[in-house]
């Protein structure tokens with residue numbers, strides 16, 4: 491009953507979060523970004539909306555001619571591509587881009603301490619070129635006054651697809667053990683608004699050693715804004731949401747990137763994940779070193795099962811997560827066992843039951859027909875969350891009082907995914923919020 495126990499552990503937190511998160515769920519785990527090999531960026535300033543109501547001045551990368559973003563555009567490229575980023579800069583300081591993990595050639599612009607820079611308030615370009623010679627998840631960051639400029643928002647992510655990538659049968663590393671059904675990016679960061687306000691009023695130099703973040707972000711948004719749709723009009727500089735969903739039993743590839751100055755422990759409720767890679771390197775023994783490939787199973791042989799991923803500044807991590815309902819001890823579809831065609835192997839092969847699951851419903855057949863082990867209180871004794879469908883059963887909706895529910899129209903199971911550092915579940919001391927979102931597990935074919 492580990493799953494149940496974990497769900498109960500934060501039930502109060504989840505209930506509060508659900509009460510406050512009255513935002514329709516827009517489904518689908520997909521990574522927003524721009525694909526190609528040649529990108530034109532401008533660094534400029536704007537304001538982001540924090541979920542405590544603050545309006546925070548920031549510096550961001552954006553596609554030229556468009557608004558600066560927090561985080562900058564996610565670049566999606568193919569292994570082997572020669573990638574070019576041309577950067578100019580409307581900010582009052584020089585700026586630049588570092589892409590840890592690749593050999594980057596810089597030309598144009600002006601020399602800087604770490605790399606060549608785009609001069610302040612100028613149309614002069616600096617050009618960064620690299621060969622995306624290995625697949626994985628990577629960050630990019632300002633390489634100029636990074637204590638200030640990373641804090642101000644000059645960060646982003648790069649995803650490199652493996653050679654031979656097929657969107658119909660995707661893998662993270664071109665290796666069957668890294669196959670996935672859906673993927674999602676979690677770029678984690680934090681801000682100290684005092685620094686941003688100092689920059690906005692022209693303080694020079696801006697002190698950064700007193701760094702005291704009070705805002706925490708996934709993909710540039712605080713909870714509960716993490717759950718609003720991509721590209722909502724009221725968050726024009728924060729286009730990416732963080733609202734993952736997946737069908738029961740399918741494999742979600744989580745891509746985590748440390749985008750700020752602090753570590754963030756990211757906790758997946760519902761199930762452990764298998765950490766399969768760090769910093770673009772699979773967690774595997776050298777080919778042939780210890781085991782034949784046939785023994786390596788569904789994840790690389792050094793993969794680690796865990797429930798909280800420490801995401802370090804500048805680091806990246808990939809994990810495979812899924813949720814099946816196996817061994818709950820009750821039938822998650824509320825079946826009584828008398829249904830025809832469910833968890834029945836049929837008269838002739840091929841069986842529709844594989845590894846204990848009905849392949850059509852993903853129902854765990856050893857629990858088929860088992861009742862929910864508790865008696866639900868009646869509606870007058872319940873407090874409802876925005877994600878409750880009115881029923882404890884997957885893909886089943888029950889009646890709710892007027893105005894309740896509505897954020898989970900497919901009646902999936904909702905799991906809070908969040909920082910395990912509790913202060914990071916606030917927006918400037920207001921709970922709940924911060925580094926927090928909800929993962930929805932849906933029945934098949936939703």
Ligand SMILES: [Cu+2]
Nearest residue numbers: 500757759906
């Ligand atoms: Cu929790």
